[in-house]
Amino acid sequence: MGLDIVDTESSSAKVISRLSACGIRITEQRLRIATILLSAPQHRSAEQIADALRSDGARVSKATVYNTLNLFAAHGLIRQLSVDGDCAWFDSNIGPHYHFRDEQTGALQDVELQDVQFSRLPEPPAGMEVTGIDLVIRLRRRNDI
Amino acid sequence: MGLDIVDTESSSAKVISRLSACGIRITEQRLRIATILLSAPQHRSAEQIADALRSDGARVSKATVYNTLNLFAAHGLIRQLSVDGDCAWFDSNIGPHYHFRDEQTGALQDVELQDVQFSRLPEPPAGMEVTGIDLVIRLRRRNDI
DNA sequence: TTCCTTGCAAAACTTTTGCATTAAA
DNA sequence: TTTAATGCAAAAGTTTTGCAAGGAA
Numbered sequence: 001m002g003l004d005i006v007d008t009e010s011s012s013a014k015v016i017s018r019l020s021a022c023g024i025r026i027t028e029q030r031l032r033i034a035t036i037l038l039s040a041p042q043h044r045s046a047e048q049i050a051d052a053l054r055s056d057g058a059r060v061s062k063a064t065v066y067n068t069l070n071l072f073a074a075h076g077l078i079r080q081l082s083v084d085g086d087c088a089w090f091d092s093n094i095g096p097h098y099h100f101r102d103e104q105t106g107a108l109q110d111v112e113l114q115d116v117q118f119s120r121l122p123e124p125p126a127g128m129e130v131t132g133i134d135l136v137i138r139l140r141r142r143n144d145i
Numbered sequence: 146m147g148l149d150i151v152d153t154e155s156s157s158a159k160v161i162s163r164l165s166a167c168g169i170r171i172t173e174q175r176l177r178i179a180t181i182l183l184s185a186p187q188h189r190s191a192e193q194i195a196d197a198l199r200s201d202g203a204r205v206s207k208a209t210v211y212n213t214l215n216l217f218a219a220h221g222l223i224r225q226l227s228v229d230g231d232c233a234w235f236d237s238n239i240g241p242h243y244h245f246r247d248e249q250t251g252a253l254q255d256v257e258l259q260d261v262q263f264s265r266l267p268e269p270p271a272g273m274e275v276t277g278i279d280l281v282i283r284l285r286r287r288n289d290i
Numbered sequence: 291t292t293c294c295t296t297g298c299a300a301a302a303c304t305t306t307t308g309c310a311t312t313a314a315a
Numbered sequence: 316t317t318t319a320a321t322g323c324a325a326a327a328g329t330t331t332t333g334c335a336a337g338g339a340a
Binding site for chain 2: 319320321322323324329330
Binding site: 170171172173191192207208211212215231232233 | 303304305306307313314315
């Protein structure tokens with residue numbers, strides 16, 4: 001705290017190096033989108049990203065938002081989630097983890113890997129291997145209190 | 146085996162009674178869609194249902210297919226899955242269970258409840274209760290054999 | 291210069307809706 | 316006869332694409 005400028009500079013440098021490490025060319029739009037998403041673990045829809053860009057005073061076309069998010073996802077910088085049919089969610093936490101999902105609001109919350117343990121998992125079908133496990137714990141507000 | 150007519154009659158009667166039990170009015174279109182889905186546990190997209198209806202020689206509008214699937218889902222006769230962003234999948238297995246998903250083809254396969262056991266699950270956030278758990282085990286073809 | 295990225299608009303795609311017609315009770 | 320379901324087309328929403336213009340290497 002206190003050294004906002006230095007913090008900002010160093011996090012900007014971090015974002016640039018993460019993009020560069022993937023061979024992604026640095027542009028203003030990509031830097032803005034990456035800064036929004038990679039500043040902290042979060043779940044955002046394309047529309048929310050576009051809104052955030054507008055709030056920041058940036059003017060980035062919808063097509064570029066989508067293309068950029070897909071580019072980031074293709075390089076493993078973010079992960080696209082399919083938790084509802086309405087729109088895609090982009091998760092900046094790329095480590096293995098799971099999710100809570102509020103069924104009323106659609107809000108997502110991370111569940112740490114170590115908070116879920118399996119004592120049994122099925123054998124994958126012959127000739128197949130497991131590439132990952134998606135787990136969503138659906139929630140609703142309790143009305144019994 | 147051997148008594149196809151009786152089998153067909155009895156399964157048709159079963160479908161009708163399941164719809165009636167939900168207070169769903171019987172129509173030809175609903176009966177056709179229900180017969181396709183409820184004949185066996187399966188996962189189908191709206192488009193696949195529409196294709197199947199066309200193959201059967203039935204002419205059912207796209208709107209009716211969607212409305213009917215939503216109606217069935219609202220009454221708990223089928224369950225809508227969100228496993229990819231491309232389209233909705235409708236699962237006629239409404240008992241609790243999980244899924245394998247082939248990442249290349251998108252194909253789904255049921256995983257029985259007892260084939261997955263949790264030795265640890267996180268506490269839901271305060272004031273919330275768990276309504277269900279969606280688990281998708283992602284698969285790809287092994288190329289190491 | 292050369293290649294890549296952006297923005298805009300239009301297209302593509304899935305899903306929903308409005309309304310006149312038709313079928314079920 | 317009264318109410319609800321269907322079909323069609325159009326609308327709505329999200330995501331992708333084509334292409335001219337602009338920016339990075």
